[in-house]
Amino acid sequence: GSLMLCTCTGRWDPVLMFHLKGGTSDNAKVKNLPFIVSLISLYRTIRVWLKRDSGQYWPSIFHTVSAPCSAISYNSDSKRIFIGQDNGAIVEFLVAEDFNKMTYVKTYPAHQNRVSAIVFSPETEWIISTGHDKYLSWICTRSGCLQGRHCFSAWASCLQYDVETQHAFVGDYSGQITLLKLEQNTCSIISTLKGHEGSIGALWWDPIHRLLFSGASDHSVIMWDIGGRKGRTLLLQGHHDKVQALYYVQLTRQLISCAADGGIVVWNMDVQREEAPQWQESDSCQNCNQPFFWNLKQMWDTKSLGLRQHHCRKCGKAICGKCSCKRSTYPIMGFEFQVRVCDDCFTTIKDEDRTSLATFHEGKHSIAHMHLDITRGLMVTCGSDRIVKIWDMTPVIGCSLATGFSSH
DSSP: EEEEOOOOOTSSSSSEEEEESOOTTTOOOOOOTTTEEEEEETEEEEEEEETTTTEEEEEHHHHHHSEEEEEEETTTTTEEEEEEESSSSSEEEEEEESSSEEEEEEEEEOOHHHHHHHHETTTTTTTEEEESSSEEEEETTTEEEEEEEEOOOSSSSEEETTTTTTTOOOOESSSSEEEEESOOOOEEEEEEOOOOOOOEEEEEEETTTTTEEETTTTTTEEEEEETSGGGGGEEEESSSEEEEEEEEETTEEEEEEEESSSSSEEEEEEOOOHHHHHOOOOOOOOOOOOOOOOOOHHHHHHHHOOBBOOEOOOTOOOOOOOGOOOOEEEETTTTEEEEEEEEEHHHOOOGGGOOOOOEEEEEEEEEEEEEEETTTTTEEEEEESSSEEEEHHHHOOOGOOTTGGOOO
C-alpha cells in the first residue's frame, strides 16, 4: 500500500489527514488508532497499518487466511482480533504489544454462510455474530463451544450488544430490528422494531442514554428511545444513499452518519426534536374532501375523478396533490431536505424553523465502514474504492474531546 498526506479546506469541516491506497475493500472494517486493521476480501488478507515515528501509517503485519474476510472485532485491552469470513468461520488472533506480530489462536465454526457482524464480550467471554445464514450465534471463547443460535426470517446484517443487560440488537435485510435477551444456552425475543423501508445497514447502541440508532438503505436514520418515554422514535433524513455507518458521541450528543454516496452528516441531538407523525388514512382528501381514486362511491356521487393520495410530512394528514404543492425543510422533525407539506402546515413554518440542525461534509468516496477514536478526535473511513481515509474531526466534534491529540 502507498500513503500520502492530504489537506482539506473549511474551518468547520473534517480535515483529511491520511489517504491509504489499496488497504481495504467494500466489506472491510478499521479499528483503533494509532494502528489500523484492514481486511481485503478479494485477496483474503489482514493488514495492520502502524503509525511510525514520522507520523505516517505503513503496513506492519500481512496475514493471509483461508477464505475472504467479511467482518472484524478488536478488543484493545487484550489485543485480541476476531475475523469473520465468507465461509462462516471466525478466526481469532492475538496482536503483539509492539503491533509487529499477529499470532493465530483459534477458529470458531459460527455460521454456514458469510459472517456479517461480530461483537466480542470480554465480560462473558462470548463471540456474538450474525451471518447471511439468517442466524445469530454466540460462542464461548474459553471452550470454543457454540452456546446458542437464533434464526431470523431474513439475512442478519448488523449487530450491537449491551453488556449490562445481555441484550443483542440485530438488524436484518427486511428492515426489521430484533431485540434479544441472551442467556447461557437460550435466548428470548424482547421486542421487534419496525420503521425502516429498506435493509438495515448500521446500528449504534448508546448504553448511557439507552438510545439505539439505525441506518438503512432507505437513506434514513432512526433514533429509538429504548430507555422509556413511551417508545419515542425520531426520524432523520439527510442522505441520498444507503446509510452504512453510525457513531454517537455521548459527551456532545452528536450523531455521525456515513452513507454510500460519500456523505458524512453530523446531527445535533442536543435539541428538543419532534417525532414525525403517523400517516393517516382516509378515502378522501382531509383538506378539500375530494375522493381518492379507490373511493368509487364518492366518485360516482360527485361525478368526479379520483385523486392520488399523498401525506403531509408535518401533520401526517392524507391529502391530494393540489392541497400539498408546497415543499419545505423541517429540521426539528429530522427533515433536512425539502419534503411535501400541506398548504395549512406550510403557512405555520417560519424561517427560523428551517434552520439546519446538522452539518454536511463530503467524504469523496463511497463509505462502507467508519470508526471514530474519540480520545484523539480521529475518524477512519473506508470504502468500495479500496481506500482508507483518516480524518481530523476536532473542528466538528470539539477539540476538548481529543485529549492528547496534539501529539498526533
